[in-house]
Amino acid sequence: MSQTAQALDPARRAAIAPFIAMDVKREATLLEQGGAGIVHMEVGEPSAPPPRRVREAAIAALAGQPVGYTDALGLTSLRERIARHYREAYGQDVDPQRVAVTTGSSGGFIMAFLALFDAGARVAIQNPGYPAYRNIFGALGLEAVDLPVDSSNGFAVTAAAVEKADDAQKLDGLLLMSPANPTGAMQSAESLREIAETCARRGIRFISDEIYHGLTYDRPAQTALAFSDRAVVVNSFSKYYCMTGWRIGWLVVPSELTRTVERLQQSLAIAPPTLSQIAAQAAFESIEELEAVKDGYRRNREILLNGLPGLGLDELAPADGAFYLYADVSRFTDDSTRFCHDLLHRAGIAATPGVDFDPVLGHRAMRLSYAGAEAGMVEALRRLKGFLRK
Ligand SMILES: Cc1ncc(COP(=O)(O)O)c(C=O)c1O
DSSP states (O other), X not given: OOOOOOOOOOOGGGOOOOOHHHHHHHHHHHHHHTTOOOEEOSSOOOSSOOOHHHHHHHHHHHHSSOOOOOOTTOOHHHHHHHHHHHHHHHOOOOOGGGEEEESHHHHHHHHHHHHHOOTTOEXXXXXXXXXXXXXXXXXXXXXXXXXXXXXXXTTOOOHHHHHHHHHHSOOSEEEEESSOTTTOOOOOHHHHHHHHHHHHHHTOEEEEEOTTTTOBSSSOOOOGXXXXXXXXXXXXXXXXXXXXXXXXXXXXOOGGGHHHHHHHHHHHTSSOOHHHHHHHHHHTTOHHHHHHHHHHHHHHHHHHHHHSGXXXXXXXOOOOBTTEXXXXXXXXXXXXXXXXXXXXXXXXXXXXXXXXXXXTTXXXXXXXXXXXXXXXXXXXXXHHHHHHHO
């Protein structure tokens, strides 16, 4: 019996946009495999290895007992260590029972969004913002509501903007990051308090993405838990702790949601990666090493902030934290995709076009990550100079 081969149409929910930074990374890797020398500024990824204690803990674990599943919510010792981190870093008491270890913060988003929102829920996000928010919402049937941030509001969200969006059409949730990607902008502690209070008053579920905490250059970031015990906090070992590939992060949820997240994680992930959990415990004991890595970002940031304006890239978002510079490139192009393509192929600099972060004005912006090595920043400036002159 012959059967006609038919193309399989993907489900409608899978029709989400690509994460362009990851597409650029793939393209840059291909060029590198062909022998090109690429300066990687496309993905927010530390070039430093994880701290020594982290690597040693993983090696010791491998040499020991089998690496089996842990409890769905993670190792008790890691959950306790994460809870202690809130006392040490922010002076906040967090019950370890409220901590769920996840497969990166990306795994945490899925658990948090499923735990908090039914299909059709409207969730406000910063625009420009982290591309995966919008894409995960698409796959889960949630609606993204844009809160525009730009130079007129210091790239920060205000409680008034949240109220305005909620008045226009009821919001179910707010997902806020500070420091933010791609801008680096930070919310003040006062604005975070006002936003948390607004959300509590209006019944808007508040999720705070704190993945760039630790990576601030002038003032420390405050956790949303200082202002609300109803907030859901998302965090990760990827950025400050230099553990992107270990795929390990965590959530802090209100205690009544712990069991919900546990049930979700049992079936969607079984448990977060065991080896990474064992190793991650040592990350909190590696602050000196991690601060030295951050000093490198600080130097990279200075090099670019000093060098870019002279090349005509003088409109930059605040860069209070994280390791990104978000530059207006409208002097050179109104097609940031083409611009970044040419930058990669002609100058060997991998950068992410603004359209990844902002569907409205991203065609006139570009994001550069300065999480790489200092020599890469100097080389990027040299190559940019030649490229922009043409
Ligand atoms: C704002 C923000 N949240 C979450 C993530 C995801 O990180 P991970 O899944 O590695 O924890 C990223 C990665 O770039 C990010 O920029």
